[in-house]
Amino acid sequence: MLRRLWLIFAQATTVGLALLFIVTTLRPEWIGPSPGTRGLPAGPPEVAIRQATAPDAPRANALTSYSDAVNRAAPAVVNVYTTQEVRRRGAPEDPLYRYFFGDSRGGADRVASLGSGVIASADGYVLTNNHVVQAADEIAVALSDGRQVEARLVGADPESDLAVLKIEAKDLPVITFGRSESLKVGDVVLAIGNPFDVGQTVTMGIVSALGRTNLGINTFENFIQTDAAINQGNSGGALVDSNGHLVGINTAIFSRTGGSIGIGFAIPSALVLQVMDQLIKAGKVVRGYFGVEPEDLTPDLAEVLKLQQNEGVVLKGVQRTSPAGRAGLEPGDVMLTINGQPVKNSRAMLNQISQLPPGTPARVKVARQGREVEVQVTVGERPQPQIQRAP
Numbered sequence: 411m412l413r414r415l416w417l418i419f420a421q422a423t424t425v426g427l428a429l430l431f432i433v434t435t436l437r438p439e440w441i442g443p444s445p446g447t448r449g450l451p452a453g454p455p456e457v458a459i460r461q462a463t464a465p466d467a468p469r470a471n472a473l474t475s476y477s478d479a480v481n482r483a484a485p486a487v488v489n490v491y492t493t494q495e496v497r498r499r500g501a502p503e504d505p506l507y508r509y510f511f512g513d514s515r516g517g518a519d520r521v522a523s524l525g526s527g528v529i530a531s532a533d534g535y536v537l538t539n540n541h542v543v544q545a546a547d548e549i550a551v552a553l554s555d556g557r558q559v560e561a562r563l564v565g566a567d568p569e570s571d572l573a574v575l576k577i578e579a580k581d582l583p584v585i586t587f588g589r590s591e592s593l594k595v596g597d598v599v600l601a602i603g604n605p606f607d608v609g610q611t612v613t614m615g616i617v618s619a620l621g622r623t624n625l626g627i628n629t630f631e632n633f634i635q636t637d638a639a640i641n642q643g644n645s646g647g648a649l650v651d652s653n654g655h656l657v658g659i660n661t662a663i664f665s666r667t668g669g670s671i672g673i674g675f676a677i678p679s680a681l682v683l684q685v686m687d688q689l690i691k692a693g694k695v696v697r698g699y700f701g702v703e704p705e706d707l708t709p710d711l712a713e714v715l716k717l718q719q720n721e722g723v724v725l726k727g728v729q730r731t732s733p734a735g736r737a738g739l740e741p742g743d744v745m746l747t748i749n750g751q752p753v754k755n756s757r758a759m760l761n762q763i764s765q766l767p768p769g770t771p772a773r774v775k776v777a778r779q780g781r782e783v784e785v786q787v788t789v790g791e792r793p794q795p796q797i798q799r800a801p
Contacts, residue, residue: 701732
C-alpha cells in the first residue's frame with residue numbers, strides 16, 4: 411500500500427515539474443516576472459489601441475509645394491498705387507505770394523500710398539480695400555506682367571472696407587472665387603500681395619479662426635483670421651486656399667509695432683461678392699435699417715430688468731421717425747429675435763438687420779416690462795456713410 415502511494419506521488423511530482431518547465435519556457439508571464447525582470451517597466455498592454463506610425467514612416471498626402479495654387483492666383487493679384495494732394499497747414503492762398511516766392515503748388519504736397527488688389531473679372535473690375543483708395547486723387551494699377559494702367563473708382567463701401575476699381579486693358583488674368591463658407595479652422599491659406607512695395611510676395615499659414623467680430627475695424631465684421639504674414643501693402647490683396655481660389659480679401663493686422671505678428675484678418679469672399687455686385691450695379695451698398703441705439707445685455711443688466719435669459723440687446727434709444735420708432739419699439743425694450751432668429755449681441759443684431767431688404771416687414775420680438783411683445787417693423791434703408799474726399 412505504501413509503495414503504491416509513493417509511486418503515485420513520484421509520478422505526480424514528475425508530471426508537475428515537467429509542466430512547470432514547459433510553462434516557464436513558453437509562457438513565463440503566466441507565473442509572474444522572473445527575478446531578473448522585477449522592477450522594469452511592463453510591456454504594452456494586450457488591448458486594442460490605435461498607435462501612430464513610426465516617426466520615420468512617410469506621411470500620407472504630405473504637400474511639399476503650393477506652387478500650382480500660386481501660379482493660378484498670383485497673376486490676378488495687382489499692385490495699387492494712389493496719390494493725394496494734401497495742403498500744408500498755414501500755406502498761403504494769395505496767388506501773388508506764390509508767384510514771388512515760387513510755390514507753384516499753392517502750399518500742397520503730393521502724398522503717395524500703396525496697396526494690393528485682385529482682378530475679379532475679365533472686363534477689368536478690380537477688388538481692393540476702401541482704405542487703400544480713400545481720398546485718392548489718382549489711382550494706378552500695376553499688373554503682374556509689368557503693365558501699368560490708370561484706374562477709376564466704381565464704388566466704395568467704408569462700412570465693409572471694400573472698393574471696386576475699373577481698368578481698361580486686354581487679356582487680363584482673373585482670380586477664381588472659392589467658397590469662404592466652406593472654410594474650416596486649420597485649412598491652409600496663402601496671402602498674396604505687395605508688402606512694403608518690395609514686389610509681389612506669397613506667405614503661407616492656416617485659418618486661425620472664423621467669424622471674428624467686435625474688433626472695431628469695420629462697421630460690419632465677419633473676418634477670417636489667419637497667421638499667414640500680412641504687412642503694410644498687403645491690404646486689398648488675395649487670401650487663397652490650397653487650390654489657388656480666392657477665399658478672402660486681406661484687410662487688417664493686429665500689431666503694436668506695425669509689422670506682422672501672426673494675427674491678420676481677411677474679408678470672406680461670400681461677403682466680397684455681395685458688396686462687389688451692388689457696387690458695380692448701383693455704386694453703393696443697400697442695407698436694412700431700424701434706427702435704434704443698441705447695448706449688449708449683460709448678466710447684471712438682465713437681473714435688473716428681471717429677465718430669464720442673458721442673450722439679447724437692450725435698446726438704449728429709438729429714433730422717433732425711424733422704422734423702429736414708427737413700429738412702436740421703445741427705449742428699454744430688449745430685442746430677442748428678428749424673424750425668429752435669436753439676437754445674441756449688438757454686432758449680430760446689426761448684421762441681421764443689414765441683410766433685410768428695405769421696404770419688407772420684419773417680425774421683432776422684444777421683452778418689455780416682464781412680458782414678450784411682437785411688433786412688425788417695416789425695414790428702412792441704412793443711410794450711406796460719408797466718404798472722405800481729398801480737400
